[in-house]
Amino acid sequence: MGSQVKFDCKNETCLIDEDILVRVNENYGILGWRASNYTAYWGKTYNEGRSSRLGTIHSKEKILRMTPISQVLVSGTIPRTFDARLKWPNIISKPKDQGWCGASWVFSTVSVVSDRFAIMTNGKDQTFLSPQQLLSCSRNQRGCKGGQLTRAWTFIRKYGLVSESCYPWTSSISECKIRRLKNQLTAQCPTYISDITSGKLHRVGPVYRIAGELGIMHEILYSGPVQGIILNDFS
Structure with a gap:
């Protein structure tokens, strides 16, 4: 992640969690894919992503x-x-x-x-x-x-x-x-x-x-x- 700030994702769920990225990529051989950090999501909370990246109201x-x-x-x-x-x-x-x-x-x-x-x-x-x-x-x-x-x-x-x-x-x-x-x-x-x-x-x-x-x-x-x-x- 280079010099990027590491956010505390324990108190509030983050859209990008560095620890999850590391764990997923440690199992690349089993999963067959790698997780990446998307800059636009870095530092955003799950609630921010849910309100601003979704939006369909069900009826x-x-x-x-x-x-x-x-x-x-x-x-x-x-x-x-x-x-x-x-x-x-x-x-x-x-x-x-x-x-x-x-x-x-x-x-x-x-x-x-x-x-x-x-x-x-x-x-x-x-x-x-x-x-x-x-x-x-x-x-x-x-x-x-x-x-x-x-x-x-x-x-x-x-x-x-x-x-x-x-x-x-x-x-x-x-x-x-x-x-x-x-x-x-x-x-x-x-x-x-x-x-x-x-x-x-x-x-x-x-x-x-x-x-x-x-x-x-x-x-x-x-x-x-x-x-x-x-x-x-x-x-």
């Missing part, structure tokens, strides 16, 4: 109101291994850094939508959509302090999202810079943020839910990325 009632999709699946039709990067090479988007903003509800939704557009168009539309627009313009959410997935999907269905290049990510909540219009095909980009003058609005159809491991695997195999929520872990 069991709203999730269960989503249209359920039932599938009749035959055991053995799902391969033992699957890598989306191999099935859809150069199409699946790379992980994005949300910064110290509790916007996992934004990034997971936008990533799924962007990847599915790319898959449906066979790579012709590989637009990564704007997390900032969803963060700043989706009403009745908590911005960097959290948000609900159902409301995020409803916003995209009604108003659509422009590209990230049109409305770039700033890692903070700010006033919405794009008008919410239901019937528009394009929207004016914030001129002081982007050099692009306008962007195409991407919308989605009704959201649905799938239960069961086989059903989820089948969905990923044939349709692309999904969002996962543990329904029995609500407070």
Whole structure:
């Protein structure tokens, strides 16, 4: 760790614990991987990471109101291994850094939508959509302090999202810079943020839910990325 300050992680859990790093890496031969220190997390507590690196607010009632999709699946039709990067090479988007903003509800939704557009168009539309627009313009959410997935999907269905290049990510909540219009095909980009003058609005159809491991695997195999929520872990 060089000359970095060592934090006391006994009284308050740290995101990066030097002692754990050492113990993990001592067992590299058994585990087959090494743990690393990520500078952005150094000196941050677990509670800071939980509030600023997560952010999805669960609503069991709203999730269960989503249209359920039932599938009749035959055991053995799902391969033992699957890598989306191999099935859809150069199409699946790379992980994005949300910064110290509790916007996992934004990034997971936008990533799924962007990847599915790319898959449906066979790579012709590989637009990564704007997390900032969803963060700043989706009403009745908590911005960097959290948000609900159902409301995020409803916003995209009604108003659509422009590209990230049109409305770039700033890692903070700010006033919405794009008008919410239901019937528009394009929207004016914030001129002081982007050099692009306008962007195409991407919308989605009704959201649905799938239960069961086989059903989820089948969905990923044939349709692309999904969002996962543990329904029995609500407070």
